[in-house]
Amino acid sequence: MNQTATTFSNIAYSKLDLSSDELLNLYKRMLKPRLIEEKMLILLRQGKVSKWFSGIGQEAISVGVTMALNSEEYILPMHRNLGVFTTRDIPLYRLFSQWQGKANGFTKGRDRSFHFGTQEFKIVGMISHLGPQLGVADGIALASKLKNKKQVTAVFTGEGGTSEGDFHEALNVASVWQLPVLFCVENNGYGLSTPTNEQYNCEHIADRAVGYGMESHIIDGNNIIEVYTKMRELAESARQNPRPILIEFKTFRMRGHEEASGTKYVPQDLLDMWAKKDPLENFQAFLMSENILTDTQDSEWRAKIIDEINTNLHTAFLEDDVVADESTELSDVYKSYSYQDIKPNSETAEIRLIDAISEGLKQSMERHDDLIIMGQDVAEYGGVFKITDGFVDQFGKDRVRNTPICESAIVEVGMGLSISGMKSVVEMQFADFVTSGFNPIVNYLAKSHYRWNQHADVVVRMPCGAGVAAGPFHSQTNEAWFTKTPGLKVVYPAFPYDAKGLLATAINDPNPVLFFEHKALYRSIRQDVPTDYFTIPFGKAALLREGEDVTIISYGAAVHWALETLDNNSDIKADLIDLRTLQPLDTAAIFESVRKTGRVIILQEDSLFGGIASDISAMIMENCFKDLDAPVKRVASMETPIPFINQLEAQYLGKGKFEKALKELLAY
Known part of the structure; x- marks a missing residue:
């Protein structure tokens, strides 16, 4: 900040090179998520939303970072980054549908709050495990760098999330590969109820960048002008000179981790101190003192945003509830894919x-x-x-x-x-x-x-x-x-x-x-x-041997154990099924063979309990019980870790048990 900065409740503002229109836009962008949050807290108390993670008091970070990026650049936000979504102009009725678990949301009722992404708005939402999104940002930035797009990727985490191993791995990879990632750490005082002095033992999280050979900066996360202008500068620099940058935003969480948690563990004087640094109220006062914002403008904008909120809420409330449909749920687990069968040549x-x-x-x-x-x-x-x-x-x-x-x-x-x-x-x-x-x-x-x-x-x-x-x-x-x-x-x-x-x-x-x-x-x-390129479809087992006596089901190295046993026992006529893929599983081939032979033995290298042989056995019992002439037999390795020395490893493996088990099944 320069010496002409105006100070309000310990926030020093300077207009720098920003026009009045730009300053007003920053204010409106912060005002919108604040008013939405205030409405959400009312709806939460009314039982109309199930959970809420409040970002009140942290709007300057979400808005400032998002405004500093281009619309085609990806942002990976967290729970308290509503301003990212509103600044990217996602229609409010879709956000409200998401929070109510309606089909018009982004997850069709399958996940809550901000656990979603949208390619349309270049936002990739978090998962509850916090850490993985940091490495995902590395991947997006790597793609940008390989394609020479001159784009940056911004990813958020909290001070608590920096304790995750993923944080350290992601920073290390980004530094080694010089990826244009802006690692944005919202240091808001508490990870749920755990204060920062129990999260890390250094003065600033930004100090950690030294260990990764990275540039770092500390920004007043409640000062929208500082956030926006500094992030705009860093983003443009990283576009031209690709590299990761660690940014620590000093801020505070004014409400509970989520509303049910409350804030009883926070000293009241700390809450009072940070309340005086409210990013919206201080910026509003600054703009009015500079004759950039008037009471009339402010009132009009608030009324317009509130009307937008209520209109979109009405639309979301009128939307039908999600109807559970089993086929829809199952079909969305995997992306549909048209397998291309490419035949091999004769060479x-x-x-x-x-x-x-x-x-x-x-x-x-x-x-x-x-x-x-x-x-x-x-x-x-x-x-x-x-x-x-x-x-x-x-x-x-x-x-x-x-x-x-x-x-x-x-x-x-x-x-x-x-x-x-x-x-x-x-x-x-x-x-x-x-x-x-x-x-x-x-x-x-x-x-x-x-x-x-x-x-x-x-x-x-x-x-x-x-x-x-x-x-x-x-x-x-x-x-x-x-x-x-x-x-x-x-x-x-x-x-x-x-x-x-x-x-x-x-x-x-x-x-x-x-x-x-x-x-x-x-x-x-x-x-x-x-010698040339070819494909084989998933979910199609291979029938390696054919016989009427018994069905042998296996995969991997155990297939060769079965082949060796059959070669040593030429009198045993077996269907030998090599599954090849375990998911998807060729249940049709399994059931057809079992119905033919009436006996089945499943051989796997993995230890027995909890292995896929158990599920295949259960499926056969449920679908082919009337066709069986003997109980389904499973052969697997011992219920121990795999030992090193040869004689112990040989004892561990199911290979040595298979021939006896097969003959016992045939004699049943």
Whole structure:
């Protein structure tokens, strides 16, 4: 602030280069969310909205940041950022419909408050886990940078959210990749009831930027002129010189975390102090003192906004309630997708599973110019299994990207790329490491299309499985974690041909796909595979052997255990079904075979309890009970973590139990 600034209740204003019209526009933009909030608090007490997170006293941040950005630049707001939505001129009746769970809202009654996004207005809403949106902003900014759009992305979090690991991962990735992200931290004093001195142990959150090699700024979050002009300056600078910037807005939350929480834990003198710094009342007084705003103008604007609020509320109230329809709900879990069946050529080559995956990935990169590969050591090193060896030479480092060790942020980057219309393949170095990226997969990727019609065009490659004496942290086959989650697709090939064709389909599919690749099969299984690009549909199992005695259902490495057992017991005539995809599941092929043979055994590498074999068994019992001549049998690994040494690993795996279990079933 310069020395000619006018001070009102500790807020120092200076008009700087802003015209009277610009100043009045800032005031009107702040006035609108304030009046909406005051109405919402009345409706909350009347039971006409279910929950409210008040941003009263913080309007200057939402409005100032949004005004500083161009309309085509994405903003990722939080609970208390109503001003973002109103400044982007979203029709109020749609916001009111959203808050009442009406179909005309943005989530069709499936999620509440500000848990939504809209491509039309370039807003991506939060989820309750707070952290993931920060990495999503990285992905949107990466797309902007790769496309040379000269755009910035602004993402909000609170001081409490900066304690999330996602915050640190997202800042680190943005700094390493020099992404044009404005990380906006609203330091409003409390994370629910936890004060800042119990959230972090440094003087300013902005100080953390030093550790990431980032620029940072502290802004008076209650001073609309300071917020707007400084953010306008930073946004333009980051457009021309792409880089992340951490901005800490000093402000205060005047009401409860949400209205039911109250503010009894806040000292009254603190509330009184910040009440004197109200951003709207102080700015109003400043404008009037400068003869820029009159009482008459103010009254007219207030009356006009209140009328707009009441009119749009009436429209929303008249809207019919959502009618529950099972088919509608189920159809919206995944983005609709027209599978393109691309047949292979007649030329084949005998290759290993690992070669088929590498070949399929490379041909997909050639086919999709907007496809990005991300993962630890995937660039010059070619990945720990060398699947992407040589890819940098062909596609460059923009498209084949080494990442820091931060699984969560990289999955989130994939989501951001999808929001920007791009595809990504994220490699988990080992499937076990997905636990570090579990939250964004099951809570963000899986639910986005169902929640607000935004697909997640992300494939997560999962090198998995035992048989290589790698121990408890490099040997799990954890597909059951994801088959349980609606919104994800799960693919698990056992042969090179299937791996190549299914990977192509996974990349074409706009929905999130977990693509499991068994490490023990990488270099041990060979097959003739077409040399050019082809696809295989999801949800179609492969019938590897045919027989009348029994149905064997399996996938992944366990398929080869079953084949070995059948080869050693030529008298057993079995239908051997390789599921290939676990979600979607080919239930028709399963039921048809079971009705033919009357006996079924399900073999999986995963431990027994809670595995997909249990669900398949239940489905068979419910749908084919009258056709069964024996109980459904499941064979799986021990209920222990996977041990390291060979003899313990062999004991753990279900492979050694299968032949006996199969013969017992046939003898039943």
